[in-house]
Each structure stands twice: as structure tokens, then as C-alpha cells.
Amino acid sequence: PKAAALSRESFDRGSPCLLRGAVDSWPAAGDAWNREAFLNRFGQLRFKLRPCAQLHEYSYTGPWQQIVTLEDYFAEDSKKEAPAVLFENSFLNCDAQKAFWADCELPPALADIHAEPIFSAARKHTYVGFHSHKASWLAQVQGRKAWWLAPADREMPPIREPWDYVEERPEGED
Numbered sequence: 001p002k003a004a005a006l007s008r009e010s011f012d013r014g015s016p017c018l019l020r021g022a023v024d025s026w027p028a029a030g031d032a033w034n035r036e037a038f039l040n041r042f043g044q045l046r047f048k049l050r051p052c053a054q055l056h057e058y059s060y061t062g063p064w065q066q067i068v069t070l071e072d073y074f075a076e077d078s079k080k081e082a083p084a085v086l087f088e089n090s091f092l093n094c095d096a097q098k099a100f101w102a103d104c105e106l107p108p109a110l111a112d113i114h115a116e117p118i119f120s121a122a123r124k125h126t127y128v129g130f131h132s133h134k135a136s137w138l139a140q141v142q143g144r145k146a147w148w149l150a151p152a153d154r155e156m157p158p159i160r161e162p163w164d165y166v167e168e169r170p171e172g173e174d
Contacts, residue, residue, distance in 0.1 A: 016147075016149050022109075022139065023107065023139045026104045027104075032103070039071055042070055042096070042100070043071035047067065047070065048067060049066050049068050049073065049084045049086065050063070050064050050084055050086070051063070051065060051083070052082075052083040052084055052085060052127050065084060073121065083127065085126050085127075085128065088118065088119045089117070089118040097119060100119060101117065104139075110137045113135045122143075129160075130148070130150070130156050130157055132152065146162055148162065
């Protein structure tokens with residue numbers, strides 16, 4: 001459904017839902033946050049680099065390897081390192097979160113979902129394994145993301161690199 005026509009009561013929060021247009025008015029959704037502009041504006045902000053292979057194991061954001069700038073994370077030579085993502089949910093007193101949200105207005109239908117904003121950024125061939133959480137939403141402003149969803153009452157599938165699921169589904173999955 002189109003997000004503009006949505007109220008908090010008008011969709012089932014117990015089921016996955018893809019909303020289109022919820023952040024169309026954000027500068028981030030246009031050229032203002034294309035790769036070059038984003039790195040020019042935010043490239044010196046620093047984040048915790050978190051290993052893909054373990055991020056799903058924690059009910060919080062988990063361990064981190066080092067602090068890196070966005071510019072360093074997306075540099076060509078950094079792509080040879082072990083898969084890792086930038087994942088930050090420290091909102092209070094976080095200059096990065098304040099900078100990102102300065103140009104964005106929260107869609108009203110989503111205003112009461114998830115108490116703390118999270119910023120994540122990932123390079124090609126990175127991932128976060130299967131995990132679960134309460135109601136949440138994600139505004140993806142650039143790039144592509146593949147999602148694999150499973151019912152809450154199902155046993156957690158084995159953790160593998162996501163592209164492996166394309167070649168071979170977990171046992172018992174359609």
C-alpha cells in the first residue's frame with residue numbers, strides 16, 4: 001500500500017508489509033543522498049564496524065571490530081576485508097543520528113514503532129543472519145536488500161550467507 005493513505009490502525013502489524021512512498025519527501029530518497037553526496041556530507045562520521053557472521057547472535061547490536069568512518073568503510077580497498085556492516089542504534093547523544101534525521105520527518109503511521117532509530121550501512125556481499133525482534137520498520141534510501149522472512153513459531157533456520165539460501169532452501173521451507 002501507499003504510505004500516504006495509511007493510518008496506524010489501517011494495517012496489520014502482525015504481518016510483514018511493504019509500504020511504498022513513506023519517505024519519498026526525504027532528501028535522502030533523492031539525489032541528495034546518492035553515494036557521492038552522502039559521503040561528501042557524512043563521510044567523516046564514525047561508526048562501529050560489526051562482523052556479519054556474529055551480528056545475529058545478540059539481542060543488542062553485538063561486538064564490534066573497530067571504529068571506522070563512512071568514507072573508509074566504502075573505500076574500494078576495504079571491500080577485501082571480512083564481511084562487516086555498520087550498525088548503530090545509539091540514538092541518545094549520537095551526532096550521526098541527529099545529522100541523519102535533521103532532513104527527515106517520521107511517517108505518521110510509523111511514529112510509534114521502534115523506540116530508537118537505527119542506522120545501518122552495508123557493502124555488497126555483506127549480511128545480517130536470521131534474527132527476530134518486535135515491530136520495526138526500515139527506510140531504505142539507496143541500494144538493494146534481500147529479505148527472508150519466517151513465521152515466528154518456526155525454528156530459526158541455520159545461519160548461512162544469504163546468497164546460499166537462493167541456491168538451497170533450508171530444510172522444511174517452501
